[in-house]
Amino acid sequence: MIEVRDEGPGIAPDERDRVFHRFTRGERAVGGGTGLGLAIARWVVDLHGGRIAVVDGPTTNGHPGCRIRVTLPGRS
Ligand SMILES: Nc1ncnc2c1ncn2[C@@H]1O[C@H](COP(=O)(O)OP(=O)(O)O)[C@@H](O)[C@H]1O
Numbered sequence: 745m746i747e748v749r750d751e752g753p754g755i756a757p758d759e760r761d762r763v764f765h766r767f768t769r770g771e772r773a774v775g776g777g778t779g780l781g782l783a784i785a786r787w788v789v790d791l792h793g794g795r796i797a798v799v800d801g802p803t804t805n806g807h808p809g810c811r812i813r814v815t816l817p818g819r820s
């Protein structure tokens with residue numbers, strides 16, 4: 745299991761599935777992104793038989809932050 749976490753605004757619970765779709769950006773997205781980053785990440789993880797999701801985590805300095813968890817299957 746790998747988690748990547750930051751201290752930004754986080755991703756609202758009702759957007760946590762949508763943001764993995766191609767060209768889909770969240771309500772609070774800033775800047776000129778493409779909405780492809782998380783879609784590509786899910787594509788790669790799926791090809792490895794794993795899972796990727798936004799998960800809840802503790803707040804840091806009052807910010808919810810964003811925590812993304814990748815779970816990959818073990819060697820069989
Ligand atoms: N670290 C993050 N913190 C908050 N929101 C994020 C984060 N990463 C992604 N998101 C949300 O998910 C959406 C999709 O992300 P992504 O696929 O990387 O595309 P992009 O960065 O081009 O918008 C973003 O538009 C944003 O709403």
Ligand SMILES: [Mg+2]
Binds near residue numbers: 781782
């Ligand atoms: Mg991005």
